[in-house]
Structures are given as structure tokens and as C-alpha cells.
Amino acid sequence: MRWYFVFMVLLAFSCKEERTSPSGKTQLSVAQDWKANWVTIQSVLPEKNAWLAFRKSFEYKKDTSQAKLRLAVDSKYWLWINGELIVFEGGLKRGPTPDDTYYDKVDMTNLLKDGKNTVAILVWYFGKDGMTHKSSGKAGLITELYQSDQLILQTDDSWKAISHPAYISKSEDPQPNWRLPESNIVFDAQKDVPDWVQSDFDDSGWQDAKVICQGICPPWNQLVKRPIPFWKDFGLKAYGNTFNFPFVSKGDTIKCKLPYNAQVTPFLKVNSKAGERITMLTDNYKGGSEYNMRAEYITKEGEQSYESLGWVNGHIMYYVIPKGVEVLDLKYRETGYDTEFAGSIExxxxxxxxxxxxxxxxxxxxxxxxxxxxxxxxxxxxxxxxxxxxxxxxxxxxxxxxxxxxxxxxxxxxxxxxxxxxxxxxxxxxxxxxxxxxxxxxxxxxxxxxxxxxxxxxxxxxxxxxxxxxxxxxxxxxxxxxxxxxxxxxxxxxxxxxxxxxxxxxxxxxxxxxxxxxxxxxxxxxxxxxxxxxxxxxxxxxxxxxxxxxxxxxxxxxxxxxxxxxxxxxxxxxxxxxxxxxxxxxxxxxxxxxxxxxxxxxxxxxxxxxxxxxxxxxxxxxxxxMVLNTTYSxxxxxxxxxxxxxxxxxxxxxxxxxxxxxxxxxxTGIRPTSPGWNTFQIKPQPGPLKHIRAVVPSIKGDIRVELKNEESFILKVEIPKGTKASVYLPSSFKKVEVNKTGMAYTEEGPYRIFEVNEGSYTFIAKY
Incomplete structure (x- = not known):
């Protein structure tokens, strides 16, 4: 528990149909025609925090048709095709209804090769409820691969499956607080199965997967297509502060700076004797007065690298590294919702x-x-x-x-x-x-x-x-x-x-x-x-x-x-x-x-x-x-x-x-006035602000507004194609020019309202 006390000291510093859900609520897009089986492993699993590894090799004839993989688990998975990581943390927490489960659909068209292919899937079964997840109560996987409309691969008892021996289901206390369905992740590299995701790995010693049931069945029930994108993966990156790699730990807690508060998975590369325990956690580990997630890695003999797969967040990543461990590299991977920061205001x-x-x-x-x-x-x-x-x-x-x-x-x-x-x-x-x-x-x-x-x-x-x-x-x-x-x-x-x-x-x-x-x-x-x-x-x-x-x-x-x-x-x-x-x-x-x-x-x-x-x-x-605080982003x-x-x-x-x-x-005054931004208004209330520049990425396209309010009032606007805007300017202005000419307007209270269609406009007004 040394790491804990050190940390606390630091803190002091495709086929779908519409259906109605069981309670008569809204309609969901569900896939009813699953041919595959739900499978698990033959041996007894831990009740929670179980990690399962699945493999299957198959023959594939490549042509110009599309290949689609459908896949569902409770709770998360990582997918490799021919040794290449394709999906980093797939799956969504349950569920779309209290009883049902989300499934993912992955385009495999350009990922498969002609001839032998191998799919490998690592499944993380939370096995407990939380404020973001309702556990099905059973660890399982279902997947099927279609080429056009032909089923060419499905989960059944010909798949190979084991409980991944390197993942330890129960960590030392403290555990994550009761709100989180995720557990601490402990990985013992001495028990790892090297290269198990590779095509040439020999899985003949693995047991056959155990079939639970076929298609749509309890406890996972209806399968609803994932309605949001897969996560954006920013790749492995170096931390903000520099280190003179390699170096030998003196029993250090290494403080690594993230560029901002982010969802990250920590990575390390070390040279060590076997059995040393490295702990990874962020400055947010006890954020909000409750314990959150941490990761632990138990070394094997020699040079090794590891990335903990459960995301955590914070501004600083701490690595608590035992004395004598040679640190070769430390990095992090940021992942997050796949969206762009398309809007701006200054x-x-x-x-x-x-x-x-x-x-x-x-x-x-x-x-x-x-x-x-x-x-x-x-x-x-x-x-x-x-x-x-x-x-x-x-x-x-x-x-x-x-x-x-x-x-x-x-x-x-x-x-x-x-x-x-x-x-x-x-x-x-x-x-x-x-x-x-x-x-x-x-x-x-x-x-x-x-x-x-x-x-x-x-x-x-x-x-x-x-x-x-x-x-x-x-x-x-x-x-x-x-x-x-x-x-x-x-x-x-x-x-x-x-x-x-x-x-x-x-x-x-x-x-x-x-x-x-x-x-x-x-x-x-x-x-x-x-x-x-x-x-x-x-x-x-x-x-x-x-x-x-x-x-x-x-x-x-x-x-x-x-x-x-x-x-x-x-x-x-x-x-x-x-x-x-x-x-x-x-x-x-x-x-x-x-x-x-x-x-x-x-x-x-x-x-x-x-x-x-x-x-x-x-x-x-x-x-x-909170805005002026320089510690937190x-x-x-x-x-x-x-x-x-x-x-x-x-x-x-x-x-x-x-x-x-x-x-x-x-x-800035930019607000929609009809659904879908068909019409909107620009009604600035800048108060003491003299200069505003804004871009709004509406469903109809970018709306751009620039305002200068000094000796004269200048308002430049760009109206997207197929939309109309009402531009409000105070009636107190003596004169208003629009694109260096006049324009008709209506009066409403203290405002003149100019109706403009798509295009660019410059309003110049004198006080």
C-alpha cells in the first residue's frame, strides 16, 4: 500500500426492424436475425472484473463486396484482425432499455485478406452494477461476419476461449466507489500469454468456447445498434514534461503532466526483475471525495511494455515504481468521443x-x-x-x-x-x-x-x-x-x-x-x-x-x-x-x-x-x-x-x-428560431465587450459573426445556404448601411430587424 500513502501526500500537494420496448415506450432499431451463438469460456469465471480472450481463424475469399462484423458483449471489448488492433474499447455500457444490450457494427471490407484470417477479441466483463451500467449477470460474446448478405463467420463452439490469466480480478483496497461499474485493473505479466492476438499463435491448447444460447436470448435480450461513433484514438503520446530515459527508479513516484484534463490510458516500458508492482493513477484518483479507478502492473523478468486498457482522467498521471526498476519509456493514449471542436468564440x-x-x-x-x-x-x-x-x-x-x-x-x-x-x-x-x-x-x-x-x-x-x-x-x-x-x-x-x-x-x-x-x-x-x-x-x-x-x-x-x-x-x-x-x-x-x-x-x-x-x-x-485557477483546465x-x-x-x-x-x-446573439436552423436570429447584446468573433457549426453549415463596437458599430455575418436570418440592431443608431447600401427593415420595440438570406453581409452603423 506504499503507493497509496505516497499518492495522498502528493494530493496534499444491417437487418433491422422497429419494435416497441417491453414497457411500451419508444421504438428502437434492433437486429432480430442473429444466427450466431452467445459464447463464454468453459471454466468458472470471477463474479466481477473478468477478462476473457477469444480467437478464431477462418478462410476468406476477398472480392469487391462489403464485409461487416456485428459484435456484442457485456461489457467492453478490444478487437484484433490478423494481429492488428482494429477497435480500441468497443461496446457500450448497458443498456438502451433496462433489459437490452447494444451491439457494434465494424466495416471489415479493407481489413481482411484473401485466405486465412484470424480474429482475436479481449472482453472485459464488469460483473457489477453502477450508475452508468446495468450488468447482465453473465460474461458473453456474440459476433458474426457477413460478406454482402452471406454469413461467413459466427461465434460457436469452434472458437477458442480462455480466461486471460494475467488479469487479476480483485485488487488490494481501496476499491473504486460504488457508483462505478469498473474495477481496478491489475495485470500480472508473469502470467501473460504473449502474442495471443497474432495469426500464427498456436491456440491448440485452449479450450473450445462454451455456447450459452443462440441469437436473441436472455440475459442480453434485444440487440440495439450502437447509436454513437467509435472513440477517437489520438495515439500514444509523450507526456508534457521530459525525462532522461532510461533511468533507474529509486522507489520514485513519477509525476507525468498531461496537456489538459483528458480520458487516457497509461503506457509504460520498463526493464525489471519479476514480481515488482507498479501502480498507475491520476490526480483525480480521489476526485469528488471518492476513490476512482487505478491500474497496477506486476512485472515479469526483462524488458517489457504494457498499456492499461481502462481509461482514467486527470491532469497528472502518477507512476509509483519500485526501487531498481529501469524505466525505458512512459506515455499515454488519449481517447474520447469522436467529434471536432468546430465552434469558436473570441x-x-x-x-x-x-x-x-x-x-x-x-x-x-x-x-x-x-x-x-x-x-x-x-x-x-x-x-x-x-x-x-x-x-x-x-x-x-x-x-x-x-x-x-x-x-x-x-x-x-x-x-x-x-x-x-x-x-x-x-x-x-x-x-x-x-x-x-x-x-x-x-x-x-x-x-x-x-x-x-x-x-x-x-x-x-x-x-x-x-x-x-x-x-x-x-x-x-x-x-x-x-x-x-x-x-x-x-x-x-x-x-x-x-x-x-x-x-x-x-x-x-x-x-x-x-x-x-x-x-x-x-x-x-x-x-x-x-x-x-x-x-x-x-x-x-x-x-x-x-x-x-x-x-x-x-x-x-x-x-x-x-x-x-x-x-x-x-x-x-x-x-x-x-x-x-x-x-x-x-x-x-x-x-x-x-x-x-x-x-x-x-x-x-x-x-x-x-x-x-x-x-x-x-x-x-x-x-x-475556477476560471483564473492555473492548476485545472x-x-x-x-x-x-x-x-x-x-x-x-x-x-x-x-x-x-x-x-x-x-x-x-x-x-453574440446567435440563436435558432425554427427547428434545424432554417431560420435564426443574430441579436447581439455585447455589454462592455468591444470585439466578438464567433463561428457556430449549425446543422445547416457554419454561421460566422464578427462584431466591432467602437467609434462605429460594425457587424459582419455569413449566412449558410438555404437559411434565413433576422439581424437585430438598436433603433438608436442614426444610420445603418448594409453592404454599403440601404436595406429595408421592420421596427420591433427598441430594434430594427433586417431579414437576410444566405450570403455575406456587413452592417455599419453610426451612433
């Missing part, structure tokens, strides 16, 4: 640029099998976080990122219980509590509706519509016309102090109605939409009658300081009319209780009320500590870290990046 204030840089890094490190709150402590798809993360992704990332939001939406509604409740995080095997406020936000205006607004994906909306309707039917109105607060499993609301829960949930319920009404229109149910709009009208009257106290909103029995988060949500939802803006603005100048999660809505309310100067000022005031769970934070105080939490979205949507 302003003339270094603080906001640094905030956006950290927000994007935080967003990316919380994306993999699902959106996560944090990539260390739990890796869980909490939907309060997903709403904010997906909102950021529409501006910061390319459109491959949309698939992760879609996956999360379908999972959320396919895990809906028979009593119509929904809960997160899911997939999950050891959690089932509903957080009513987060669930309302997920199905509402900023959740499902925002997905449709940005993607125009009507098919997904049609799939989740009825489940959303069933969930909202659980919420009942009181005699006074406001909503009766549902306790759910955890009536949380937010971190931070002074949470007025009845007030907070009434605002969230209204946002859920607003989103549902718009979804109803989208799927052609106008009568339903009209009914909901009528309900919203009465609810708004009741809400203001009950909760408005003349200068702020407050519920009857709440005795704390005025809840800033609820005032903000009243504005952004539309419950608060403009006559209430001035007193709410006064409240938000002094009350600051929200966590970074809810602070986004407070800041958005300030922009919506026209106080962009103060919105940016408060943003800087609230986020300064990511944003935190709370306003401090560790004991100063909320919920464990992680240093990387997806919900803290809402300011990124606001700079795009309000400071």
Missing part, C-alpha cells in the same frame, strides 16, 4: 476567452458512452447536467455530437417505469431515484425541445413524445392552480443555500409544459398544443397570484433569503412579465445562492431583461475562482473544490459551462 476580454476554453475542455471530458456529470467519481448521466452540456455542444462541437444527446433522450424514455415515472442517471443498475426538478428540465424547453430546435430531428421527437406526455400526467395542479410538488426519490433542486423548492419546481413545471406544447405542434398534434397553451395561461396567472410578493417571488412557508435561481427561472420561462423585471433585477444584484448548474439560468434572465452589462459582470464575479462542480465545493467538489463538472452557451446566444 472576445476582447481574456477572462471570457479562458472561461470558454475551460468550458469546452470540461464538456469534452464528460462525453463518452453517455454525457456525464464528472468523468471520475461516477461518470453518470444526470439529466440536469445533460441539458446544459447538450446546449453547449450545439455551439462548440460538430454535429456528430448530436448523437450522444439523442442516445440519452431515448435511454431516458426507454427506462420509463410502468408507473410513468422517469429517473436519472441511466443506464443504471444501482440507482432508481427520481429527481423531479431535473426530470422536468430534461423533457422541457431547454431539454428535448432544444434538441429538436437545433437538429430538426423529428423522428426522435415522435419516438419520445408519448412517454413525455405520460410523465407530465403525473404532475397534478393544486386547488390554487399551481403545481403540487412531487417529492420523487430525492427532492434536490440544486446545490447551494436558500432553495425555495415549491417556487423552483413550479418554474420548472412551466418550462416542461412550454417544451411539451412545442413538441405537440412539431408532431402535428395542434389540439394538444392548444390545450397545453390554455393550461399554461391559467397556470401563469395562478403562479403570479400565489408567489409574487411585490418585489420578488417566494413560496408561503419558505423563510430563507430570496432564491436567486427561482427568480431567474421565472424570467427565462416567461412566467415573469416585463413589469416585474426591475424588482427581479434588484434581487439578482445582491442574492447569489445558486450553484454553477442553476447560475446559467440566472445569467440568462439578466440578458433577457436587457442587463447584459451586469450579466457579464456577475458571470465574471461568480466564475472567477476544467470547470468545477461548485464555486470551490474539495470541501469548498458541492456534492464532493469535483474539479471537472459538465454543468458549469453554461456561460459558453450564453456568450454565443446573447453576447
Amino acid at each position: 472576445v476582447d476580454d481574456a477572462f471570457y476567452n479562458q472561461m470558454c476554453k475551460k468550458a469546452v475542455r470540461t464538456l469534452y471530458v464528460t462525453m463518452r458512452d453517455n454525457y456525464m456529470d464528472t468523468p471520475g467519481r461516477e461518470r453518470a448521466q444526470w439529466w440536469g447536467d445533460v441539458v446544459l452540456e447538450s446546449g453547449e455542444a450545439f455551439y462548440a462541437l460538430d454535429r456528430k455530437a448530436d448523437a450522444l444527446t439523442k442516445k440519452g433522450m431515448l435511454e431516458l424514455m426507454n427506462w420509463q417505469r410502468r408507473d410513468s415515472t422517469i429517473f436519472s442517471p441511466i443506464p443504471a443498475g444501482n440507482w432508481n431515484q427520481e429527481l423531479p426538478g431535473q426530470m422536468l428540465m430534461s423533457v422541457g424547453y431547454y431539454g428535448f425541445w432544444n434538441y429538436y430546435l437545433n437538429t430538426g430531428d423529428l423522428e426522435t421527437i415522435q419516438k419520445i413524445y408519448e412517454p413525455v406526455k405520460r410523465y407530465l400526467s403525473l404532475w397534478k395542479l393544486r386547488e390554487d392552480g399551481t403545481v403540487n410538488v412531487r417529492k420523487g426519490g430525492w427532492t434536490w433542486g440544486d446545490w447551494g443555500q436558500n432553495r425555495d423548492i415549491p417556487l423552483l419546481m413550479n418554474t420548472q413545471y412551466y418550462l416542461a409544459l412550454k417544451g411539451y406544447a412545442k413538441l405537440s405542434e412539431a408532431v402535428g398534434k395542434q389540439n394538444e398544443a392548444d390545450s397545453v397553451y390554455h393550461l399554461m395561461k391559467g397556470f401563469k396567472t395562478a403562479f403570479n397570484t400565489k408567489f409574487w410578493k411585490g418585489n420578488h417571488y417566494r413560496s408561503m412557508n419558505y423563510k430563507g433569503a430570496t432564491d436567486d435561481r427561482s427568480q431567474g427561472l421565472a424570467v427565462v420561462s416567461g412566467l415573469a412579465d416585463k413589469d416585474k423585471y426591475d424588482p427581479i433585477y434588484k434581487v439578482l444584484q445582491t442574492e447569489m445562492h445558486a450553484s454553477p448548474y442553476m447560475e446559467k439560468y440566472v445569467l440568462e434572465a439578466l440578458f433577457m431583461m436587457g442587463h447584459d452589462d451586469f450579466a457579464l459582470q456577475r458571470m465574471k464575479q461568480r466564475f472567477s475562482k 476544467t470547470l468545477w462542480e461548485g464555486w470551490g473544490i474539495g470541501a469548498e465545493g458541492f456534492g464532493g467538489g469535483t474539479t471537472n463538472h459538465g454543468w458549469s459551462g453554461g456561460g459558453l452557451t450564453l456568450l454565443y446566444q446573447y453576447a
Whole structure:
């Protein structure tokens, strides 16, 4: 356990059909025609953290037709073809529903050769539940290879299979905390099977695979095609600090710097006597007050190299290396969700640029099998976080990122219980509590509706519509016309102090109605939409009658300081009319209780009320500590870290990046006004900012905006093909030229609105 104490000291420093899931929820694309068998090994496996090796050689006649491999496991796999690693960590955590399993499809057309080929697969069976995984309870593999429509390879008892002897199922304590289905990875090189993935390896001493069942069968049940890309592999890289390799350890803990917070697998190359134990872990090993994953490697005699396959995250990788071990090389492999940082925003204030840089890094490190709150402590798809993360992704990332939001939406509604409740995080095997406020936000205006607004994906909306309707039917109105607060499993609301829960949930319920009404229109149910709009009208009257106290909103029995988060949500939802803006603005100048999660809505309310100067000022005031911190490249769970934070105080939490979205949507003013960005607006509210340059990678193409607000106001915009934009400029400008000429406009309040089609435009205005 020496490594543990050292570390703590350092810390002190193809054939598819649509079906309805068992509970009558949304439709999934499943493959019903599997001919292959589920197979496992003959010997007894550990209950958890088991590693299985499978091999099969076969003859293949290469031609111009396509070859496709379908493969499913519980829980993860690595795939080699003819000794070449093809898939680095395949498989997705279970599941698309509480009972079913994802499968992968791999294009093999250019990977197979004419004649003999060998496929080798290493399977990691978690064997335990977590907040991101529901274990099937059985380790297994199913795979089949098609050439065109002809089945040429399938798993059966002709495959060879063993329990990989080098992987030790149980590590020394401490174990990863209960939220994680992954275990510590311990590899004993003395028991390794060298070159077992190679074509010329002799597997005659291996046992035949054991057939469990054929095709679609329990406990894996229906097989649903992987809906997101395979991970991007950045390759093995040297750490940021340099080392004079080779060197002999004096019993050192070697501190290796990563360029930023990333999802990585550690690599080492050493020369050692047998039996030395090397421990690998990051500075995030106890991130969020709970133990996360670590890796251990037990050496064999001589020169050797090893890469631990389970990803961890952090800013620093620690190698705890025993005395006398010669270190030849240390590297890391970054992997992550396959998307590009396609959006960009830059302003003339270094603080906001640094905030956006950290927000994007935080967003990316919380994306993999699902959106996560944090990539260390739990890796869980909490939907309060997903709403904010997906909102950021529409501006910061390319459109491959949309698939992760879609996956999360379908999972959320396919895990809906028979009593119509929904809960997160899911997939999950050891959690089932509903957080009513987060669930309302997920199905509402900023959740499902925002997905449709940005993607125009009507098919997904049609799939989740009825489940959303069933969930909202659980919420009942009181005699006074406001909503009766549902306790759910955890009536949380937010971190931070002074949470007025009845007030907070009434605002969230209204946002859920607003989103549902718009979804109803989208799927052609106008009568339903009209009914909901009528309900919203009465609810708004009741809400203001009950909760408005003349200068702020407050519920009857709440005795704390005025809840800033609820005032903000009243504005952004539309419950608060403009006559209430001035007193709410006064409240938000002094009350600051929200966590970074809810602070986004407070800041958005300030922009919506026209106080962009103060919105940016408060943003800087609230986020300064984490933005200006030079140790961490990511944003935190709370306003401090560790004991100063909320919920464990992680240093990387997806919900803290809402300011990124606001700079795009309000400071620059770029927002869609119809689904799929067919129409959008550019309505800048730059506040004190004098120069903004932004690129939004919309579903219709890049939108580019550059604003200069100095002696004159210059706005340059590029509108993608097939779209239209409404450009808002203040009516206070004396004269506005568009491409050095005049242009017709309409008046709306304090704005002139110019309607422009695809193309490039330069607006020049004089004060």
C-alpha cells in the first residue's frame, strides 16, 4: 500500500426492424436475425472484473463486396484482425432499455485478406452494477461476419476461449466507489500469454468456447445498434514534461503532466526483475471525495511494455515504481468521443476567452458512452447536467455530437417505469431515484425541445413524445392552480443555500409544459398544443397570484433569503412579465445562492431583461475562482473544490459551462428560431465587450459573426445556404448601411430587424 500513502501526500500537494420496448415506450432499431451463438469460456469465471480472450481463424475469399462484423458483449471489448488492433474499447455500457444490450457494427471490407484470417477479441466483463451500467449477470460474446448478405463467420463452439490469466480480478483496497461499474485493473505479466492476438499463435491448447444460447436470448435480450461513433484514438503520446530515459527508479513516484484534463490510458516500458508492482493513477484518483479507478502492473523478468486498457482522467498521471526498476519509456493514449471542436468564440476580454476554453475542455471530458456529470467519481448521466452540456455542444462541437444527446433522450424514455415515472442517471443498475426538478428540465424547453430546435430531428421527437406526455400526467395542479410538488426519490433542486423548492419546481413545471406544447405542434398534434397553451395561461396567472410578493417571488412557508435561481427561472420561462423585471433585477444584484448548474439560468434572465452589462459582470464575479485557477483546465462542480465545493467538489463538472452557451446566444446573439436552423436570429447584446468573433457549426453549415463596437458599430455575418436570418440592431443608431447600401427593415420595440438570406453581409452603423 506504499503507493497509496505516497499518492495522498502528493494530493496534499444491417437487418433491422422497429419494435416497441417491453414497457411500451419508444421504438428502437434492433437486429432480430442473429444466427450466431452467445459464447463464454468453459471454466468458472470471477463474479466481477473478468477478462476473457477469444480467437478464431477462418478462410476468406476477398472480392469487391462489403464485409461487416456485428459484435456484442457485456461489457467492453478490444478487437484484433490478423494481429492488428482494429477497435480500441468497443461496446457500450448497458443498456438502451433496462433489459437490452447494444451491439457494434465494424466495416471489415479493407481489413481482411484473401485466405486465412484470424480474429482475436479481449472482453472485459464488469460483473457489477453502477450508475452508468446495468450488468447482465453473465460474461458473453456474440459476433458474426457477413460478406454482402452471406454469413461467413459466427461465434460457436469452434472458437477458442480462455480466461486471460494475467488479469487479476480483485485488487488490494481501496476499491473504486460504488457508483462505478469498473474495477481496478491489475495485470500480472508473469502470467501473460504473449502474442495471443497474432495469426500464427498456436491456440491448440485452449479450450473450445462454451455456447450459452443462440441469437436473441436472455440475459442480453434485444440487440440495439450502437447509436454513437467509435472513440477517437489520438495515439500514444509523450507526456508534457521530459525525462532522461532510461533511468533507474529509486522507489520514485513519477509525476507525468498531461496537456489538459483528458480520458487516457497509461503506457509504460520498463526493464525489471519479476514480481515488482507498479501502480498507475491520476490526480483525480480521489476526485469528488471518492476513490476512482487505478491500474497496477506486476512485472515479469526483462524488458517489457504494457498499456492499461481502462481509461482514467486527470491532469497528472502518477507512476509509483519500485526501487531498481529501469524505466525505458512512459506515455499515454488519449481517447474520447469522436467529434471536432468546430465552434469558436473570441472576445476582447481574456477572462471570457479562458472561461470558454475551460468550458469546452470540461464538456469534452464528460462525453463518452453517455454525457456525464464528472468523468471520475461516477461518470453518470444526470439529466440536469445533460441539458446544459447538450446546449453547449450545439455551439462548440460538430454535429456528430448530436448523437450522444439523442442516445440519452431515448435511454431516458426507454427506462420509463410502468408507473410513468422517469429517473436519472441511466443506464443504471444501482440507482432508481427520481429527481423531479431535473426530470422536468430534461423533457422541457431547454431539454428535448432544444434538441429538436437545433437538429430538426423529428423522428426522435415522435419516438419520445408519448412517454413525455405520460410523465407530465403525473404532475397534478393544486386547488390554487399551481403545481403540487412531487417529492420523487430525492427532492434536490440544486446545490447551494436558500432553495425555495415549491417556487423552483413550479418554474420548472412551466418550462416542461412550454417544451411539451412545442413538441405537440412539431408532431402535428395542434389540439394538444392548444390545450397545453390554455393550461399554461391559467397556470401563469395562478403562479403570479400565489408567489409574487411585490418585489420578488417566494413560496408561503419558505423563510430563507430570496432564491436567486427561482427568480431567474421565472424570467427565462416567461412566467415573469416585463413589469416585474426591475424588482427581479434588484434581487439578482445582491442574492447569489445558486450553484454553477442553476447560475446559467440566472445569467440568462439578466440578458433577457436587457442587463447584459451586469450579466457579464456577475458571470465574471461568480466564475472567477475556477476560471483564473492555473492548476485545472476544467470547470468545477461548485464555486470551490474539495470541501469548498458541492456534492464532493469535483474539479471537472459538465454543468458549469453554461456561460459558453450564453456568450454565443446573447453576447453574440446567435440563436435558432425554427427547428434545424432554417431560420435564426443574430441579436447581439455585447455589454462592455468591444470585439466578438464567433463561428457556430449549425446543422445547416457554419454561421460566422464578427462584431466591432467602437467609434462605429460594425457587424459582419455569413449566412449558410438555404437559411434565413433576422439581424437585430438598436433603433438608436442614426444610420445603418448594409453592404454599403440601404436595406429595408421592420421596427420591433427598441430594434430594427433586417431579414437576410444566405450570403455575406456587413452592417455599419453610426451612433
